[in-house]
């Protein structure tokens with residue numbers, strides 16, 4: 001079977017976690033390639049809610065190898081806390097998870113400086129998760145980062161922590177912040193190192209061995225295309241590449257191992273944090289989307305901004321990633337709406353744009369042009385067969401597929417694994433659906 005990428009096509013929170021968890025039985029390994037614990041991936045296990053942050057969403061299936069690549073930034077404390085919490089849900093052995101030796105670490109000064117920088121931006125703030133993600137990537141690119149492998153060499157770790165803390169304390173002083181004590185930081189990180197050591201491995205090599213054995217791998221994206229540092233709504237983005245290219249740099253594999261890219265699309269749009277959002281709704285309809293979709297951040301608890309589905313942006317996401325098929329989530333949230341809109345073009349300075357403009361300043365000024373379909377007013381919630389979907393929903397789906405130029409191979413109709421329908425013919429050769437169905441039945 002194939003190696004596939006599952007990634008978010010909007011501004012994150014499309015429901016990637018549910019999809020990755022559900023598909024895991026068809027794969028031997030699940031690998032995260034970017035981001036950090038800014039992500040919040042929600043999975044329901046027979047009514048029990050589990051939120052994954054930096055650990056791949058395949059972890060709820062014992063026997064699956066969960067890899068955290070070099071492209072991910074790791075806060076050791078967040079990793080260890082997440083691991084401990086998971087142990088009360090599923091057995092997690094030392095062989096279940098591997099963290100790349102060359103993944104960069106998040107240290108307390110990253111979050112501290114980020115909070116100060118965000119506060120200084122005032123109304124122009126990015127609205128980050130303040131988990132230290134951006135500053136950790138800054139250190140990586142600035143060639144002064146500390147990596148997971150360094151945790152296993154106390155003398156080297158000490159040297160690096162002292163050097164970096166001295167430099168950060170100088171910046172902290174400019175912001176009027178208290179200096180950090182490098183000795184304390186070293187003691188803390190040496191302890192984390194001792195606890196994390198069994199998990200720190202050469203992930204690229206492990207991945208190659210897995211692939212060479214013919215075991216299919218699922219590459220799990222965090223965030224979404226429009227939050228990509230290169231292709232998103234810069235500067236209102238995260239500091240990594242959630243797009244498909246990030247798989248290769250973030251895990252140490254060549255592009256030829258990727259057989260298909262599946263993009264997750266929510267049936268409407270949400271965004272957390274600042275930045276342009278052409279289809280955002282400020283009226284009762286927006287509030288209804290937030291209420292019915294339970295749109296609160298899985299990491300920070302912040303309310304998510306809500307609006308109609310944006311086919312211009314989704315078509316762009318398909319192009320940037322070479323998306324093979326899409327997976328639609330949360331159409332059940334629209335079940336009771338009398339009419340449903342899809343943005344199929346933007347108006348800008350009197351002309352019509354069908355292509356997504358990459359300049360954030362343009363995107364801030366565009367006005368969405370909508371096509372409207374009548375609501376289906378019959379629940380799609382829990383539907384598991386394509387033939388059982390209401391005709392009105394099928395019309396909506398067809399319009400979305402036409403406008404984004406990609407077909408939907410799966411539709412999620414609720415939070416549980418079993419609340420999902422597959423169009424087998426559109427996934428044939430890529431995913432062992434018999435294994436997936438067996439996983440659902442056994443849950």
Ligand code: GDP
Pocket residue numbers: 008012013014015016017018039040041042043044293297298329330331332333412413414415
């Ligand atoms: P992720 O970051 O992409 O993994 O998405 P989040 O977990 O942050 O947010 C998606 C939310 O939608 C979670 O609370 C999921 O449980 C929920 N969800 C996923 N699929 C569906 C669906 O088809 N219908 C409904 N109503 N909720 C869903």
Ligand code: IMO
Pocket residue numbers: 008011012013014038039040041126127128129130131133134221222223224227236237238239272273274298
């Ligand atoms: P998942 O994987 C939604 C957003 C933040 C902010 C911007 C930058 O659950 O889809 P950062 O802390 O990354 O520097 O913040 O990115 N953001 C997300 N929004 N889902 C996420 O992850 C996000 N991770 C970061 O809200 O706007």
Ligand code: MG
Pocket residue numbers: 012013014039040041042298
């Ligand atoms: Mg999320």
